[in-house]
Amino acid sequence: MTRYSILDQVPLYTGVSSEETLSRLTEFAQAADANGYTRIWFAEHHNSRGFISSAPDIMAAHVLAHTERIRVGTGGVMAMNYGSLQIAERFNLLASLYPDRVDLGLGRAPGTDMLAAAALNQGRTIGVPEINDIILETAAFIRADVPKDSPYAMLHAFPTPATAPQLWMLGSSGSSATWAAHHGFNYAYAQFFSGSQDEHLMDAYRSQLPEGVEGTNLSAVSVMAAETEEEAQHYALSALNFRYRLARGLPVQFKHPDEIAADEEYATRLRTMLVGNRHMFVGTYDDVAARLEAFAQETATDELMMVTYCADNQAKIRSITELSQRLIASA
Helix, strand or coil: CCEEEEEECCECECCCCHHHHHHHHHHHHHHHHHCCCCEEEECCCCCCCCECCCCHHHHHHHHHHCCCCCEEEECCEEHHHCCHHHHHHHHHHHHHHCCCCEEEEEECCCCCCHHHHHHHCCCCCCCHHHHHHHHHHHHHHHHCCCCCCCCCCCCCCCCCCCCCCEEEEEECCHHHHHHHHHCCCEEEECHHHHCCCCCCHHHHHHHCCCCCCCCCEEEEEEEEEECCHHHHHHHCHHHHHHHHHHHCCCCCCECCHHHHHCCHHHHHHHHHHHCCCCCEEEEEHHHHHHHHHHHHHHHCCCEEEEECCCCCHHHHHHHHHHHHHHHCCCC
C-alpha cells in the first residue's frame, strides 16, 4: 500500500512576512498530522529570498513540538555544510526528545550559490568524495558502528536514542539511487525537481540493496488539487511562475496567483506549461488522487511526498485534506 507524505520548502510569498509564513507552516503541518500523512520534511536553502528554511533541523524541532504523530525530518540536510558528528548529535538529540518520529534525509548539493557555500564552509572546497565521506561518517555515528580503523573510532554521538533517526539519501538520478542502495540508505527521489522518473528506478534501487537490508523509497512530486480544474490551475500559477523563472536563471520569486493572473498574457503562457504535463499533478481532488495512485503503481514507488506551492494556506490545507480522504482514509 502506497504511503503519502509532505515536503515543504517553506517558500516566502511577496507581501507575507517570515513570521506569518512560519505560523502558516505550523498550521499546515498540524493538518498533515491530523490527516494521517506519514511524514513531513523540510528542505535546506541558503542566501535565498524565495525560501526561508535555512536550518531544517530547527524547523523539524519546531514542528515536532507542535504535532503528535507524524514523522518529521529533513529533505534534506546538505552534508557539505556541516561536520558528521554535528549532524549526528543534533538528530540523535531530536530522536531522544521525540522517540521514533525523526527522519534524517541527507543531500550532496550545496543548497545555495557558491559564494554562500564558501561562507558556510569558511572558504574550504568540498568535493563529492569528501561529501560522501561526511554522509558515511554521519551514518556510522547514527548507527553506532564507526569502523575501528576510523580516526573517529573513539567518538560517540550522544545522546543515544532508543530508536535511531531513519536515514535517507536524497537524489535526482540513477547514480544516487545506486549509491543509496549500496550503503543501505532509504532513498528519496526529487521527481518534482528532475521533472521525470524512470519507471525502473525504484526496482533498480531495491535490487542493489545489501542482503538483509530492507530499504524503502519515496518520490517527491509537485501537487495542487482543488474542487475544480480551473481553481487548481489558478492556484498552480505560483508554482508555474517559480518554475518558469528558475528555468531561465531569474531570481526565485513566489507570488500570489491573483497577482500573476493580473497579467493575462503571462498567466496564459504559464498555463500552457500544464498541457500534456504528466509530471505535475494539478487538477480536481479525484483526478489528482487517481493520477498519484497510478504513478506510484507505474513506477513501483513505496511512498509519494507532495510538494505544494500555494499562497493560500487554507486552499493548501484543503488540498492535502481532500487527497488524504481519497488516498489514506479509504485505504
